[in-house]
Amino acid sequence: MMSKRFTKVLVANRGEIAVRVIRGAKKAGYQTVAVYSDADKDSMHVLEADEAVRIGPSPAKDSYLLIENILAAAKLSGAQAIHPGYGFLSEREAFAKAVQDAGLIFIGPDPHSIEAMGNKSASKIRMIAANVPCVPGYQGDDQADETLVAESKKAGLPVMVKAAAGGGGRGMRLVYEANELLANIQSARSEATNAFGSGQLLIEKAVMDARHVEIQIFGDRHGNVIHFGERDCSVQRRNQKVVEEAPSPAVDEALRVKMGAAAVAAAKAVNYVGAGTVEFMLARDGQFYFLEMNTRLQVEHPVTELVYGVDLVEWQLRVAQGEPLPLTQEQVSAKRKGWAIEVRLCAEDPRDNYMPQTGPVLSWSAPQGDGVRVDTYLTTGATISPFYDSMQAKVIAWGEDRETARTRLLKALEQTSFLGVVNNKDYLSAILANEAFASGDFSTAFIGKYFPQEQVSAAKPSSRHVALAVVALYLDDAQKLAEENNLSSEFIGWHSSHEAPAEFKLKWRDQEYDLEVLVHDGHQFSIEIAGSKIEINVARSLPHEFHYIVEGVQGKAVIAHHGDAVWLTAEGTTHCYTDTSLAPAQAVAAGADGRILANSDGKIVAVHVEAGQKVEKGTTLVVLEAMKMEFQLTTPVSGVIETVSVKAGDQVKGRQLLVQVKPDA
């Protein structure tokens, strides 16, 4: 047995999870091997691992998703075991099998378990067989109206009537009342037929206002399976988890025991080995229904670790070595203490439909403090590439109770500096600060209800925030000036003859702000914006932050300045502004004054317009032949033809006026 122990682990992943696993493995005494694509060659997981192997170009399909490249890397480095992390190949049966076939240890479940849980309908049938509660419904071939109505009533109202071939909400009906069933079934069928060419319907019990609650389970090769209680991941947007916590505010000890037992039964049904998660829908009435099982370590595993005081990666390694689980169910349950909440910090723009964002990270600083944990791979100066997931960091806080964990996490987010790439930090703070979230009474409908897209998109920076951005710019310019000229920063804005407010133009998205800035003694700012005046006194100016006093209260602003972009975190929000103060006026194209001149000596071949005619920008006015070439002379402005000075056949000189257009105002 001892001879089979592995000592070197390859982590077939990137980003924060690769860093997390590598650190965990190193702590447990293993040699570690990172793999990387070209985009990640300087990434933190590469730097932290003992060895690293390049596995291909930046796109994941050419690197992290190529089984043969990963196996080659393992062979090259001599790794005996492979940890898949999450995502990428972690839930590919073929990968687990290939690893085992290569004589290596796959740190995760066996291929058959992955396969069993990978197919939704097959897994549901297995779960029903194992007495794991599933959403009741009907998916039979008998599509008669009366059968469907009867099955709907059997499942219990309300029900979802769904097109079996459907998607995107078409052919889908939520029905509350029995007497509305027939009409809805018929209209859904006709819509499904039209949309998908198949009128086949299925019935599912509608679980209204459900929560997403999942159970962390762990199995070993000695037949033991235990659970680590639940995690609540109800704060989701479009099925993406945003905030996760353990335990769930909606689960009491009795329910925990029940759900834990169901999850353990589910895992045992597929002979599960290693870390896994069984996801359930939890209805308001305490009923829960199996959704799916994730056969890997979850993104949100840290909340479980903090609450149970365990290192799940260490457990994974032990189980992979063939060891029995280190603790029994009773021991694990007894360790449960306090509450942990995690948020996923993503490089995405909540205002712009959560569009993923890329670019250089100008400033990254993780929060620190009691009960605060940050899993990330970010560093200042790193670049967020477009090739991978937008999640950049997980910020997690633990507290003796939920409120302590929540306020700690809020504070930790406030102390997180993430500038240079638009991200969802402020959005996460707003969620944590939301009253419904604080109360614990919410469901998967939370974000749709409290953070509708229109509302998220409409939020704008306050005048004060814009004013602070201008102060940041000003101070930064001063700093540069002082460095260049050996001058003191107190010189800034000083005019020997009179006070002269400097004019600044800032752009936030499409919004332009005009500001007038008057500075006294280099620190007392009088800023006029949109007709109002804001007085800001800079108490302290440091390289990347300054402390300011507005209306008697001192605050702090963190800044990053990159080219024309100014990032500012202050008063709980971060915005990026573009400094357009000195943006050169748009150079006007030749002829923009409406004078269309001959581009060279030549002969007029055709004149397409006459005086008084209205022309659009880009219209060809005159064709000129020179050097055997024909030139289409177009107008760079829209307007009305004032005069036409030439006709076809005329010989003209270069720069001779041909047509005068009166440009539109």
Added chain:
Amino acid sequence: MKRIESKINTSSAEFQANAAHNRKVVDDFRELQRKARDDRPQRDIDRLRSQNKLLVRERLKLLLDPGTPFLEFSSLAANDAYDGDVPGAACVTGIGIVSGREVVINAGDASVKGGAWYPLTVKKTVRALDIAIENRLPVVHLCDSAGGFLPLQADLFADKYMAGRIFRNQCQLSKMGVQQVSVVLGHCTAGGAYVPGLSDYNVIVRGTGAIFLAGPPLVKAATGEDVSVEDLGGCDMHTSVSGTADYPASSEEEAIAIARDIVAQFKRPQKTHIEWQEPEAPFYDPSELYGVIPKDIKQQFDIREVIARLVDGSRFHEYQPNYGKTLICGYAHLWGYKIGILGNNGVLFNDSSLKGAHFIELCNQNKTPILFLQNITGFMVGREYERRGITKDGAKMIMAVSCSEVPKFTVMCNGSFGAGNYGMSGRAFDSRFLFAWPQSQISVMGAEQAANTLADVKVRQLAKQGKKLTQEDIDAIRDPVLGEFKRKQSAYWSTSEMWDDGILDPADTRNALGIALSASLSAPIGDPRYGIFRM
């Protein structure tokens, strides 16, 4: 360096009275500046607006890096001339930061008489270019001038320091490798055409900018040729045909943006290295200067109280503290830069003159720039002092001042009378920058003495003719002289005539000197060499 221990009681009635008086003086000065800057006949502003032109201050805002300092020269030039019709001498000059580089700015003010060149406009422009030459600073010209003011052509055209000197200075700058860019925002006619013509780069605005030796009316008169402005010297002609101008622009904003980009191509100066340390604010608040300066110019005060309110940490290393005590000499740091300071604490005696000459030599030997703080009634007169050689001792000081290689800076803090003006590096002695405080006075002797002397001469002449004068008769002779003297010894007269580079609010002096020092270091400092010191 030890901190100067101020002996001034800032809560004393005297201090408070001085402060109130001097604040009023400064307020009046600020108001004069405001008028010179902003007050224009509405029709002149309307005319510029109708031509789609910006005012000179708006152009400067576009040109200068936002929020950077601007040291304006001679803002009250010509204020006491031409019946006050030509505020600021119709141009704005100064040192500002453009694309991160210190540059001299020479901007015509077309809201004053169409930007016509008056004799004092020429003087101010020549001085700005002298500053550029002496300090090797690039120049940005914002050209918008109607040309020479013809009724006064005799006073601005031909003499050594008249208009030709502008072009001569431009050539000298170019020869020294100091770059210039002109932005042609209006007409550059006749001589004015050479400003862009002699610049390394120039930008011209389509429609409003034009360059020609003679405008259309003169061409018509001279040759009968009918030609439009645009065709004769407009943007497209010069940028595509004659090559007189380099960059076409379709608006003033674009032209100035192009000029900024041109300046961004200039190589940054290798600044002369002098002793420097982290700057420290003065321990004593510079605004206390208002209370330090006496209401009455005849009242003496300790110049160390001024030094304490100018220099870093109010720290001063005094040289020869017990010798020649009417001239305070010593080292200090100003905005971090190490400087030598000479300040008057009374009339210059033999010992103080020798001490001054020695100290100036020390500063030159060690490449330490020198600041002169003038409050001087002159060299001591009388039998005893002549016998001790006050003239030759004063001559030594003047020789040392004249032959200094280090940058010199002079501030007229209070009185500047007689040859003391010279020994303390007055205007004739090539200080890189010379500033005046608003209550300061300059003349060959005090107004009272001068008026009395002149009245005495007159009384004696009349007495010889047997005429007896009543006190009223004497006053009638004396008062106009006194009035004229007082007018011409005031700082406002000096600055109108540009005997200085501008009046400063005393509290601003520290900043102005900081920029002046920084600018001066763009030029190398030569090794000292002197003429004969009369021993």
